[in-house]
Amino acid sequence: MTTLKRNEIRSSLKTKGFVENNKKDHFYYYLKDKDGMDIGIRTKMSRGSKYREICEPLIHEMARQIKIDKNQFINLIKCPLTKNKYYEILEDKGLM
16 A cells, blocks of 8 residues: 655645645645646645555545546656646646
8 A cells, every 4th residue: 555754745745836834734735827826726634643644545535636646646746747747737637
């Protein structure tokens, strides 16, 4: 079963164009387009101490929320999928 470290997800999403908003219970991420506009693609992740690693069902849900599949999400976090390639995927889907 695949797991990703929460800090790795946080760091990668921020470098890929997402803006992080810290709330009491969750980290919220909002995607900005190339011009800095919020385009309505969002996800969130728990701040709870027991969630230092994110497991497969949550990875799948976060991927769905940001409009890519689970494998693309893992590649987005691990960096083979660049910010520009992610934006291209969204453009091909008519989301940007």
